Amino acid sequence: MTDEPRPVVAVIVFPGSNDDRDAQRALTRLGADAPRVWHADEKLPDGTAGVVLPGGFSFGDYLRCGAIARTSPIMRAVSAFADAGGLVLGICNGFQILTEARLLPGVLRANASLTFVCRDVPLLVERADTPFTSRCDDEERRELTIPVKNGEGCWFADDELLAELEANGQIALRYAPGGNPSGAVADVAGVVNADGNVFGLMPHPEHAVDPLLGSTDGALILGSLVDAARARSLAVVS
Amino acid sequence: MRATVLVRPKPGILDPQGQAVGTSLRDLGFAVGETRVGRLIDVEVDTNDAAAARDEIDAMCERLLTNPLIESYTIEFNGAEFNGAEFNDAGQGDA
Numbered sequence: 390m391t392d393e394p395r396p397v398v399a400v401i402v403f404p405g406s407n408d409d410r411d412a413q414r415a416l417t418r419l420g421a422d423a424p425r426v427w428h429a430d431e432k433l434p435d436g437t438a439g440v441v442l443p444g445g446f447s448f449g450d451y452l453r454c455g456a457i458a459r460t461s462p463i464m465r466a467v468s469a470f471a472d473a474g475g476l477v478l479g480i481c482n483g484f485q486i487l488t489e490a491r492l493l494p495g496v497l498r499a500n501a502s503l504t505f506v507c508r509d510v511p512l513l514v515e516r517a518d519t520p521f522t523s524r525c526d527d528e529e530r531r532e533l534t535i536p537v538k539n540g541e542g543c544w545f546a547d548d549e550l551l552a553e554l555e556a557n558g559q560i561a562l563r564y565a566p567g568g569n570p571s572g573a574v575a576d577v578a579g580v581v582n583a584d585g586n587v588f589g590l591m592p593h594p595e596h597a598v599d600p601l602l603g604s605t606d607g608a609l610i611l612g613s614l615v616d617a618a619r620a621r622s623l624a625v626v627s
Numbered sequence: 628m629r630a631t632v633l634v635r636p637k638p639g640i641l642d643p644q645g646q647a648v649g650t651s652l653r654d655l656g657f658a659v660g661e662t663r664v665g666r667l668i669d670v671e672v673d674t675n676d677a678a679a680a681r682d683e684i685d686a687m688c689e690r691l692l693t694n695p696l697i698e699s700y701t702i703e704f705n706g707a708e709f710n711g712a713e714f715n716d717a718g719q720g721d722a
Binding site for chain 2: 456500
């Protein structure tokens with residue numbers, strides 16, 4: 390482990406979150422201080438430089454995935470943090486929450502197959518200039534393998550919205566041709582907001598940070614976030 | 628007063644759940660065409676003024692009960708049915 394300062398990347402825990410500890414462990418290995426923050430809290434920890442909304446089934450997926458979680462007290466703080474330019478990453482259920490909170494465009498729906506899908510998927514990084522993908526700024530790191538595990542990962546936007554997002558370059562991550570596990574329109578696996586500081590993806594980078602589990606490509610995503618959070622922490626300190 | 632909100636997938640939106648239900652109905656021997664699955668929400672609102680209740684429920688639908696990207700809704704009070712607010716633009720309420 391390096392001696393570099395450890396930026397605070399808060400991992401939000403909702404009732405029914407189940408990937409918060411994996412996210413915490415991955416972020417910690419990648420050099421962050423990653424406190425888990427309960428959904429009923431109203432404030433983010435002091436010095437928070439990044440926020441991760443983890444995977445799981447918050448509030449039992451009642452009503453629509455993410456629809457209840459986005460009304461949690463902590464989400465007011467997360468929205469304010471995002472509005473101020475703070476880095477927010479949503480993984481799987483976290484992505485669903487961010488779309489319901491309208492911090493990200495589109496919506497996640499039941500997979501076209503109506504089955505729960507749990508497998509490694511091939512991905513193409515479309516944007517390597519975001520705070521969440523900067524470590525992919527190398528041709529060999531544009532093709533990733535990261536697992537998905539979801540029943541409602543089918544990202545949807547109507548034609549008009551999709552065209553707008555494509556024109557803005559907000560489709561930051563796509564399933565490789567033939568590798569779309571959900572029926573997501575335009576093979577979308579992850580989108581970034583217009584300002585580039587909020588990113589959501591269905592695949593689980595926190596499950597792909599150790600060679601024992603087959604792929605370490607997830608570390609490119611989470612490591613990028615840690616890099617960006619550290620840079621912002623240092624900018625505040627200096 | 629008590630209101631019933633009926634939430635439906637918008638026309639043209641793929642509804643795999645409805646397709647699966649339709650397939651099962653046909654497997655059981657029922658001659659059915661397109662089948663779509665929505666959601667019903669009964670809610671007690673703290674007013675007896677129908678116009679005020681509609682406004683309140685439109686706000687609830689906009690903020691929580693529906694996702695306007697993919698869902699439209701109608702509201703029923705005492706047997707009368709109303710279309711949702713203007714943001715709910717697909718005209719599905721006449722279906």
